[in-house]
Structures are given as C-alpha cells and as structure tokens.
Amino acid sequence: MLRALKIEPEKCTGCLQCEMACSYENEQVFNPSKSRIRIFNFHDEGRFAPYTCTQCAEAWCLHSCPVEAIVINPKTGAKEVIEDVCVGCKVCTIACPFGTVNYNHDSGKVIKCDLCGGNPACAEACPTAAITYVDIDQTGLDRMRAHAQKTLPQSAQAA
Amino acid sequence: MAAAKKKPAARRLARPARMRHIIIGAGPAGVIAAETLRKLDPNAGVTIIGDEREPPYSRMALPYYLSRKINEAGTHLRKTPRHFKKLGIDVRRDRVTAVDARNRQVKLAGGGSLTYDKLLIATGSSPVSPPIPGMDLPGIHPCWTLADARHIAKHARPGAKVVLMGAGFIGCIILEALARRGVQLTVVEMANRMVPRMMNTTAGGLIKQWCLDKGVRVHTSTKVTAIEKGPDGRGLRVRLDNGTVLPADLIISATGVRPNIGFLKGSGIKTDHGVLINRNMQTSNPHVFAAGDVAQGLDFSTGEYSVQAIQPTAADHGLLAARNMAGHKGAVHRGSVNMNVLDTIGLVSSSFGQWMGATGGDSAELCDRNRFKYLNLQFKDDVLVGATSLGLTDHIGVLRGLIQTRTRLGEWKEKLKHDPTRIMEAYLANTQAVGFNAGMI
Numbered sequence: 001m002l003r004a005l006k007i008e009p010e011k012c013t014g015c016l017q018c019e020m021a022c023s024y025e026n027e028q029v030f031n032p033s034k035s036r037i038r039i040f041n042f043h044d045e046g047r048f049a050p051y052t053c054t055q056c057a058e059a060w061c062l063h064s065c066p067v068e069a070i071v072i073n074p075k076t077g078a079k080e081v082i083e084d085v086c087v088g089c090k091v092c093t094i095a096c097p098f099g100t101v102n103y104n105h106d107s108g109k110v111i112k113c114d115l116c117g118g119n120p121a122c123a124e125a126c127p128t129a130a131i132t133y134v135d136i137d138q139t140g141l142d143r144m145r146a147h148a149q150k151t152l153p154q155s156a157q158a159a
Numbered sequence: 160m161a162a163a164k165k166k167p168a169a170r171r172l173a174r175p176a177r178m179r180h181i182i183i184g185a186g187p188a189g190v191i192a193a194e195t196l197r198k199l200d201p202n203a204g205v206t207i208i209g210d211e212r213e214p215p216y217s218r219m220a221l222p223y224y225l226s227r228k229i230n231e232a233g234t235h236l237r238k239t240p241r242h243f244k245k246l247g248i249d250v251r252r253d254r255v256t257a258v259d260a261r262n263r264q265v266k267l268a269g270g271g272s273l274t275y276d277k278l279l280i281a282t283g284s285s286p287v288s289p290p291i292p293g294m295d296l297p298g299i300h301p302c303w304t305l306a307d308a309r310h311i312a313k314h315a316r317p318g319a320k321v322v323l324m325g326a327g328f329i330g331c332i333i334l335e336a337l338a339r340r341g342v343q344l345t346v347v348e349m350a351n352r353m354v355p356r357m358m359n360t361t362a363g364g365l366i367k368q369w370c371l372d373k374g375v376r377v378h379t380s381t382k383v384t385a386i387e388k389g390p391d392g393r394g395l396r397v398r399l400d401n402g403t404v405l406p407a408d409l410i411i412s413a414t415g416v417r418p419n420i421g422f423l424k425g426s427g428i429k430t431d432h433g434v435l436i437n438r439n440m441q442t443s444n445p446h447v448f449a450a451g452d453v454a455q456g457l458d459f460s461t462g463e464y465s466v467q468a469i470q471p472t473a474a475d476h477g478l479l480a481a482r483n484m485a486g487h488k489g490a491v492h493r494g495s496v497n498m499n500v501l502d503t504i505g506l507v508s509s510s511f512g513q514w515m516g517a518t519g520g521d522s523a524e525l526c527d528r529n530r531f532k533y534l535n536l537q538f539k540d541d542v543l544v545g546a547t548s549l550g551l552t553d554h555i556g557v558l559r560g561l562i563q564t565r566t567r568l569g570e571w572k573e574k575l576k577h578d579p580t581r582i583m584e585a586y587l588a589n590t591q592a593v594g595f596n597a598g599m600i
Contacts, residue, residue: 038554040584049587060556063478064471066187066217067229068238085238087223090500090552094509095471097564099557099583103507108228 002077002136005113005120007050011130014039014048021125025116027104034104036113037122037131050131052122053100053113055079061112064095077136078115086110178203180484181265181273183255184281185209187217187470188451190236191477192279192484193248199485205247206273208265210254213305215243218283219470221308225315225336234305255282258426260444277484280434280442280449281477282419284468289324289414293386298395299410302333314409317341322397322407324383326353330413331366331503337411338375338504345376345405347383347397357499357510361526362533362547369506369531378403386410418453418466431455433466438492440480448484450476459494459563460512460544467497496563500555506531507552512562513537513545520544523576534579541572554583561586 019035027034037052055078062070062079069085070092072078081101086109092101093110101112113120115133123133180196182189185207193205209215213231220234237243243250254268264272286301288294298314300307315321319342323330326348337344348355352363353370367377382400389396389406397405418433429435429443433455440448440456449456451473455464472495482490500509516522520539527533530550537545543561561568561582568575571585 033553038583040587042584042588051583051587060471063191063474066219066236066470067233068236085233087220087229087233088502089219089223090502090507090509091219091470092556093552094498094500094511094556094559096556097560099554099560099586101556102554103552105505105552 003115003118003133004055004077004136005052005115005123006132006134006138007052008130008132009047009049011128012039012048012050013128013130014041015127017125017127018050018122018131021121022113025121026111034111036100036102036111050122051100053079053096054098055113055115056098060095060097061092061101064091066091073114073117076115076118078117079112080114081110081112083107083109176276178485179274179276180205180279181275181277182207182279182281183265184279184283184451184453185211185215185250186281186283186451186473187236188283188454188473188477188480189279189281190215191474192281192450192481193243194246195478195481196485197246197248199481199487203485204249206249206251207243208251208253208255208267208273210252210268211304211306212252215250216305218303221302221305222332222336224305224308225302225312225333226339231305255422257422257424258428258447260426260428260447263446276446278447279480279484280423280428280447280453281451281473281480282422283452284416284418284466286412287415287417288412289383291383291385293395294412296386296388296395298408299386299412301412302329303416311409311411315340315342318343319408320394320406321345322347322405322410323413324410325413325415326350326377326379327413327415328354328357328499328501329416330411331501333411333413334370334375335502335504338373342409345378345407346370347378347381347399347405349380349382351380353377353379353503354501354508357501357514358508359515359535359547361524362508362510362535362549365528365531365533365549366503366506366508368528369503373504375504416452416468418455420453431464435464439483439490440476440492441483448480450480457492457494459496462494465497467495469495469497469499471495471498496559498559506550508547508549509551509555509558510547511545511558513539514547515545517544523579525579536575536579536582538568538572541568542566543568551580557583557586566590 019032022035022037023031040049069082073080088108090103104111123131196205215236216234223229255265256268257266266272286303321342323346326346353366384400385398387396395407420430434449436449452468458465498511516537517539523536525534533549535547546558566589
C-alpha cells in the first residue's frame with residue numbers, strides 16, 4: 001500500500017518542528033533552511049501552509065535530469081535524488097513547477113523530499129497532526145471538499 | 160446467434176505489423192523517445208543511431224566532468240549496465256547521411272540503408288566556428304563532445320593561460336569548470352554583458368562583476384579579430400578589437416551552436432532555423448518527427464515556433480514525439496517554457512519565459528548589488544509571464560509553475576510588486592487543483 005503525506009494547513013500552528021525534524025533527519029543539523037518541507041506564513045490572515053513535494057506522477061524533476069540521478073523508490077513511490085549521481089546542474093530545480101526541489105550549496109547537490117524512506121520525520125514531529133502519513137487514497141477527499149468550497153457557489157454546496 | 164458473433168476469418172488472422180522506429184541522435188531527446196516507444200509498444204523495433212563512439216551521454220554533464228565532480232561514466236544518460244540491450248533498443252554507431260522520405264529509408268555513412276515506419280530526427284546541434292583568421296590553428300577547441308572535454312581536461316592545467324571565446328550559457332558553464340581547475344582565465348564576449356540571451360543588462364552585468372571579483376578577466380563588448388601563433392611558435396596569441404593581445408596556451412570557442420539539419424537537404428523535409436514541427440512533433444512529412452535541440456517547436460510564452468535547445472524541452476519533446484510515433488492522437492504539445500539555470504563560480508542565476516518582458520506588461524524588481532541578489536518578475540495583466548533571478552536557489556521552480564499555469568495572481572500581484580520574493584506564498588494562495596496540497600489553504 002502506497003502512502004502519502006497528507007497536509008492539513010488549517011491544523012498548522014507554524015511551530016516549525018517539521019522543518020527542524022526534516023533538517024536533522026536528512027542533514028544532521030537543526031537548520032530550517034535545509035529542510036525539505038517548508039512552512040509558509042500568511043501572517044495577514046494568521047494562517048500557515050506546510051508545503052513539500054507531492055511525489056507527483058508527472059515527475060518533471062525526474063524526466064529533466066540529464067544523468068538519471070532522480071529515481072522512483074519502488075517501496076514508497078517517492079522520487080529520490082541519488083546524491084552520488086547528481087552533478088548539481090540544478091535543471092530539476094527549475095523544471096519542478098511546484099518549486100519543491102532546492103539546491104544545497106554545502107553539498108553541491110539538490111535536495112527534495114524522499115518520504116524519509118517510508119517513515120517521514122516531519123509527520124512524526126508534527127504535534128497537531130497537520131502532517132500525517134496516510135494511505136494514498138485518503139488524501140484526496142478533503143482536498144476535493146476544500147477545492148469545492150473555494151470554487152463552487154454556496155447554493156450549489158447546500159444542494 | 161453464434162454465427163453472427165463469429166468474426167470474419169481475415170480479421171481474426173490479421174496481426175499488427177511490427178513497427179520499425181528509427182531515431183537519429185543518441186542525446187536526451189532520442190533516448191527518452193526510444194524508452195517511451197518501448198513502453199508503449201513492446202513489439203516494435205527501436206533503433207538509435209548515434210555518430211559518437213561513447214554510450215549515450217549528456218553534454219550537460221561535461222562541465223562537471225571537467226571540474227572532476229564526476230568521471231566519464233558519470234556523464235552517461237543511463238547508469239544500469241546493458242540498459243539499452245535489456246530494453247531491446249538497438250544502439251548503433253553510424254552517421255545518417257541522407258533521408259529518402261519517399262522510400263522511408265535512411266542512408267548510412269557506414270554503407271547501406273535502413274527502412275523505417277516512423278523516423279525521429281533528434282540530431283541536436285553543433286558548435287559554430289566564427290569567421291576569424293586563425294580559427295583553424297591547433298590549440299583551439301569547442302567544448303561540445305566528450306572527446307572535446309577529454310582534450311580540454313588534458314590541456315587546462317593549473318596556471319595554464321586559457322582564453323574563452325563567448326560568455327553565453329555554454330561559455331559560462333565551462334567558465335565555472337575552468338575556474339575550478341585553477342587556470343588563468345580570460346573571457347571575451349561580443350555583447351555588452353554576460354549570458355546576453357538569458358540575462359538582462361542588470362543581471363548580466365552583476366555576473367560579470369562576480370567573475371571579476373573571483374579573478375577572472377572579462378572583456379565584454381569586445382571582438383576577437385585574429386588568432387595567431389605565439390612568438391617562437393609556442394602557444395597562441397589572441398588579438399582583440401580593443402587593441403589587447405592575449406597570450407594563450409588553450410583557446411576554447413563557445414560562440415554558439417547550430418541545429419544539425421544539413422543531412423536533410425533534398426529530403427523534402429521542411430527546415431528553417433531547425434526542423435519545423437507541428438504540435439504533434441511531426442515534420443512536413445507525416446512519417447518523420449523531430450525533437451530536442453534540432454526541432455523548431457512551439458514556445459509556450461510567445462506562441463511562436465523556435466529552437467530552445469534546453470534539457471527540459473528536449474525531455475518534453477522526446478516523450479511527446481514517441482507518443483505520436485506510437486499513434487497516440489491526444490499527445491499534443493502545449494508549448495515549452497524557455498528556461499535556464501546557471502552556476503557561475505557559485506553565483507546561481509535563472510531565467511524563465513518572457514524574462515525580457517511582454518508588450519504592454521509591467522514588472523517588479525528587487526536588486527541588492529552588494530550581495531549579488533536580484534529578482535525580476537514580468538507580468539502581463541495579473542499573470543506572471545517571465546522572471547530572472549540571481550542568488551536565489553529555493554523554490555525557483557515555482558516561477559515556471561506560475562508561468563505555465565497562467566495563474567491569475569489577483570491581489571497578489573500588488574503584493575509581489577511590493578516584495579517579489581513572496582512568489583511561493585503567491586503560488587500557494589492562488590494554487591490550482593494540482594497536487595495534494597491544492598485548495599487546502
């Protein structure tokens with residue numbers, strides 16, 4: 001069963017523990033700028049939005065890589081960067097239309113979410129369950145509901 | 160009833176003929192097309208014809224080979240041993256000299272010809288040698304093939320005097336590799352700034368300043384007028400139109416590339432700057448397709464057909480061409496966004512779409528010259544149509560996302576004009592139904 005990160009921004013308090021956990025798990029430092037998940041702060045509205053790679057089916061990053069350094073982990077379905085193969089050309093960082101592949105100046109390679117090999121540290125660290133690691137089929141319903149609320153007129157929703 | 164259900168004998172016996180796909184060119188577009196064709200049609204014959212002796216490799220990886228970040232195997236497009244053999248893709252070393260479109264045949268330099276049902280032209284491009292006296296002297300090299308890179312690696316020793324002709328994208332990416340090898344480097348560029356076809360005056364000027372600060376000598380708005388043998392016949396001398404004469408142990412020519420279309424002469428296949436294709440990646444001949452740096456395909460931003468010669472476009476083209484060659488009708492090209500990312504001795508720059516601005520559009524700009532930080536956004540109405548960045552490496556892909564989804568920014572446009580760095584927030588606040596995070600904010 002494939003699982004995915006389910007993100008519920010309305011539960012996010014902006015505590016940034018996910019960023020700390022991600023950076024420590026993957027880079028062995030507590031440095032949010034090295035985190036592969038980021039919290040965006042809409043301070044005018046008092047809202048926070050956790051955001052990371054959705055492991056999208058199109059995989060623009062993977063297809064644009066000139067040296068086959070991004071591969072699919074068959075166990076988790078995650079698109080993973082093989083650090084030894086990555087040359088640091090950064091083409092994937094401009095090809096990903098979600099902006100979730102970043103260049104790491106220290107290593108000279110790119111970094112992106114790899115679901116921590118099936119045990120994502122961000123989900124474990126999140127105290128409010130704004131980030132959970134769930135069956136991939138469960139991630140869609142709330143998204144559809146939220147999208148409908150945003151786009152459909154109120155009367156249509158009531159009907 | 161039973162008789163009515165029975166199929167006509169002829170239909171029952173008919174087997175689909177085994178398709179023969181031939182791909183000319185072993186670069187990313189050709190390889191991605193071959194792999195996609197194999198996936199879509201397990202029985203088809205798939206042949207790649209490449210004229211270099213190496214296994215399919217990436218030109219984009221050559222600078223990293225030169226800077227010793229990877230070895231030769233690290234430049235190979237596919238890393239699994241016997242990858243192509245396992246997929247039943249025949250990779251041949253030969254050169255196609257002509258296409259006989261009437262008989263659906265390609266003529267080979269090694270003798271004989273091959274018959275195709277569908278042909279893909281993915282022959283890429285070749286360096287252009289400028290018409291300058293002395294360009295044929297030994298010691299002047301392009302940096303285009305793995306063989307070129309081996310040669311440069313041999314001669315670009317620490318302390319060697321190297322003159323780089325051309326500070327376009329290719330010149331600048333080699334510049335990084337050469338600087339890392341510790342050579343004494345001088346760059347000569349005709350335009351008034353570095354990477355003129357990717358960066359505006361401000362950004363191109365900042366890249367020049369960055370290079371000067373790193374000890375690289377840069378001549379912009381300068382032409383090479385002649386190259387001659389050095390005194391005593393040792394080394395070379397480069398004469399510039401500003402009167403300077405530069406001694407050189409090695410000269411690298413990076414003055415532009417041109418699509419490889421010469422072999423199509425007399426084939427009836429229409430060409431302009433590159434091979435003309437429609438939105439199905441099809442040339443003027445319905446059995447012949449083109450992809451990658453040789454193809455003049457649809458540009459997302461301008462709606463015109465142009466040669467983009469970038470890796471993501473080659474990948475898009477290869478995938479789409481294969482789908483069309485396999486007969487998938489819905490595989491229509493929506494246009495590729497022109498974009499580039501460059502690392503010039505540690506200064507990362509990128510540009511997207513109509514970075515130079517759109518007619519009747521407006522822009523937002525943030526510039527911190529002392530810290531080499533720059534961000535320029537170009538809008539048409541409340542839609543992002545282009546961008547340029549310097550010193551920015553986080554979430555830059557979202558610039559492509561905003562451009563290609565034609566997201567209406569609404570009130571966020573004003574926020575971006577006030578602070579262009581809030582691109583990610585603007586994207587999240589306006590995001591379409593894409594990804595698991597969509598619509599949740």
